[in-house]
Amino acid sequence: MNNVLLSLENVSKSFKTKNKTTNVIDNISFDINKGDFIAIVGTSGCGKTTLLNIISDLDKSYYGNIKYNFNKYDIAYMMQDAALFPWLTIKDNAKLITKIKKINNDDYINTLIKRYDLEEFINVYPSSLSGGMKQRVSLIRTIASKPVLLLLDEPFAQLDYQTRLKISNDVFDLSKENNITVIMITHDISEAISLADKVIVLSKRPSRIKNVYKINIDGINNPILRRHNPKFNEYYKLISEDLDILNEQ
Amino acid sequence: MNNKIFVNLFRVLIILVFIFLWEYLSYKNIINSFIFSSPSKIIKCISTLYNSNNLFNHIFITITETVVAFSLSIIIALFIGILFYECNFIYRVLEPFLTLFNSMPKVALGPLIIIIFGAKETSIIIMALSITLILNIMQIYNSFSQTDKYLDKLLTIYHASRYEKLKYLVIPSALVTIVNSLKINISMTLIGVIMGEFLVSKAGIGYLIVYGSQVFNLTLVLTGIFILILISFIMYVIITIIENKIKRSYD
Numbered sequence: 076m077n078n079v080l081l082s083l084e085n086v087s088k089s090f091k092t093k094n095k096t097t098n099v100i101d102n103i104s105f106d107i108n109k110g111d112f113i114a115i116v117g118t119s120g121c122g123k124t125t126l127l128n129i130i131s132d133l134d135k136s137y138y139g140n141i142k143y144n145f146n147k148y149d150i151a152y153m154m155q156d157a158a159l160f161p162w163l164t165i166k167d168n169a170k171l172i173t174k175i176k177k178i179n180n181d182d183y184i185n186t187l188i189k190r191y192d193l194e195e196f197i198n199v200y201p202s203s204l205s206g207g208m209k210q211r212v213s214l215i216r217t218i219a220s221k222p223v224l225l226l227l228d229e230p231f232a233q234l235d236y237q238t239r240l241k242i243s244n245d246v247f248d249l250s251k252e253n254n255i256t257v258i259m260i261t262h263d264i265s266e267a268i269s270l271a272d273k274v275i276v277l278s279k280r281p282s283r284i285k286n287v288y289k290i291n292i293d294g295i296n297n298p299i300l301r302r303h304n305p306k307f308n309e310y311y312k313l314i315s316e317d318l319d320i321l322n323e324q
Numbered sequence: 325m326n327n328k329i330f331v332n333l334f335r336v337l338i339i340l341v342f343i344f345l346w347e348y349l350s351y352k353n354i355i356n357s358f359i360f361s362s363p364s365k366i367i368k369c370i371s372t373l374y375n376s377n378n379l380f381n382h383i384f385i386t387i388t389e390t391v392v393a394f395s396l397s398i399i400i401a402l403f404i405g406i407l408f409y410e411c412n413f414i415y416r417v418l419e420p421f422l423t424l425f426n427s428m429p430k431v432a433l434g435p436l437i438i439i440i441f442g443a444k445e446t447s448i449i450i451m452a453l454s455i456t457l458i459l460n461i462m463q464i465y466n467s468f469s470q471t472d473k474y475l476d477k478l479l480t481i482y483h484a485s486r487y488e489k490l491k492y493l494v495i496p497s498a499l500v501t502i503v504n505s506l507k508i509n510i511s512m513t514l515i516g517v518i519m520g521e522f523l524v525s526k527a528g529i530g531y532l533i534v535y536g537s538q539v540f541n542l543t544l545v546l547t548g549i550f551i552l553i554l555i556s557f558i559m560y561v562i563i564t565i566i567e568n569k570i571k572r573s574y575d
Binding site: 131132133148150151152154156158160161162163171172175176220 | 477479492499
């Protein structure tokens with residue numbers, strides 16, 4: 076049975092500046108299975124966001140081929156910034172994408188609002204919320220749109236460490252509960268290992284796939300517990316070496 | 325808080341000193357009271373206008389013309405602003421013509437407007453529109469152009485239609501800037517209406533000023549100017565209240 080949800084075949088991308096052409100992505104190919112949680116790590120500027128933009132269909136000017144075994148309208152995207160609309164209340168922000176996609180998921184939105192203790196804030200505007208709360212509203216808005224594929228562009232980067240752990244845990248739980256396939260790009264190797272089933276390591280620009288790690292930490296499926304397992308450090312060491320972090324410093 | 329009270333106190337003090345000096349200099353004939361009139365004469369003139377049931381009629385006519393011209397200007401500018409935002413090609417083609425028209429002294433159009441639209445209120449409204457419309461279009465278009473690209477990207481990912489982008493993002497995000505610019509535009513509209521009333525009207529504050537100058541009743545002229553300042557101030561306050569209400573929901 077074909078379980079492949081998304082397939083990238085020799086995807087390349089280059090930018091043309093005044094006098095030269097810069098290759099950003101060079102012949103990247105990989106398959107993603109339904110329900111996978113994939114983390115893509117790479118150094119800053121290696122083209123991770125560009126890759127996500129290509130997958131989300133925002134950027135159509137690339138070489139290669141992408142096969143979507145689902146409706147492209149069922150892609151959701153979470154960004155670094157919570158990207159809430161300042162003139163909409165929390166409730167309206169949470170419902171915005173379902174309105175655009177013309178689906179009714181109000182009951183689920185209300186359940187998630189309750190689950191994350193946001194009930195008392197539903198009629199206030201985003202400026203009254205903390206960074207973590209905003210990112211949770213953004214998460215509710217994203218999950219409520221019933222995505223098949225969720226793209227995460229370093230969605231925890233602007234949060235403090237503790238909030239970061241909590242929100243990443245929420246993303247993990249909700250993606251598993253709703254059987255959503257996730258592609259997350261991140262700088263943070265720990266985050267990648269604690270959340271993902273598979274970590275794809277990209278090289279420096281032009282980015283190529285340097286290594287792919289299937290993460291198996293004694294069958295543990297809890298992001299926080301994974302961090303306390305000795306295998307976590309082994310993966311950390313391997314990925315750090317791939318990214319050449321020590322030499323960069 | 326204390327600082328704010330002091331600022332307001334000083335403002336009131338400046339006005340009181342100005343009125344007192346004006347009255348004193350006029351009373352002592354240090355300044356020509358025929359030309360410069362005096363606050364007491366202006367109050368007397370307002371009272372005469374009120375007793376002859378003319379005061380509110382003139383004010384009502386000027387305010388009505390201003391509100392009609394202002395509303396029309398906003399509605400038309402909003403439509404054209406959306407058109408420019410949606411079809412940037414049209415904006416790029418028309419932009420030099422808009423700048424050219426905007427830099428032209430609009431009073432020069434007065435005779436043409438009267439011939440085309442007749443010596444009636446329509447001409448006054450068109451005159452006010454000629455002053456504010458281009459300005460409004462440019463301000464609305466510019467605020468649309470500054471829409472948050474990040475939020476726009478988000479709506480694009482979810483395949484929001486152009487109408488949905490306008491409804492949920494472009495117009496609401498431009499609202500504060502638009503309302504802010506209305507504070508200037510309301511005064512500009514009033515200037516346009518008064519210019520129009522100078523040329524064609526039979527009533528209104530502009531008519532009072534012209535009539536006063538024709539019969540050398542300079543107290544009537546200054547009364548008209550005083551009422552205009554008052555109307556302009558009240559309209560400014562109303563728009564500031566609306567602006568603050570909108571801002572409060574965002575902050």
